[in-house]
Amino acid sequence: MCVLAAALITMPDVALAGANTAVGDMFCTVALWFTGNAGKGLATIMVTVVGIGALLGKIAWSVAILVGVNVAVVFGAEAVVDAIMAGSPLTACDSAIALTPASSFPMAIPPPFSPP
Numbered sequence: 629m630c631v632l633a634a635a636l637i638t639m640p641d642v643a644l645a646g647a648n649t650a651v652g653d654m655f656c657t658v659a660l661w662f663t664g665n666a667g668k669g670l671a672t673i674m675v676t677v678v679g680i681g682a683l684l685g686k687i688a689w690s691v692a693i694l695v696g697v698n699v700a701v702v703f704g705a706e707a708v709v710d711a712i713m714a715g716s717p718l719t720a721c722d723s724a725i726a727l728t729p730a731s732s733f734p735m736a737i738p739p740p741f742s743p744p
Contacts, residue, residue: 663706678692679692
């Protein structure tokens with residue numbers, strides 16, 4: 629535990645999340661997947677199917693309500709975080725970072741093997 633604390637003290641960017649990092653960019657990309665067009669489409673299909681199932685009596689109404697609440701939580705999470713972080717110098721995910729295609733990042737490709 630002390631080693632972890634010492635490591636975080638020596639790396640203020642990680643400890644305070646003061647700069648964009650690869651891990652932070654990855655989390656922003658995943659968040660964009662859930663709240664982007666694909667996530668909205670899947671949520672629409674999910675709510676529709678569960679609603680029809682509840683109307684036909686195949687799914688309990690409590691399950692249908694829980695699905696609706698979960699969709700509201702997923703799509704409302706960004707607003708909650710923004711409200712909590714109001715006035716903070718830290719910013720939310722930059723859409724330019726989250727939308728950067730993976731092909732634009734340089735990949736470390738090892739050199740081909742050559743026998744001696």
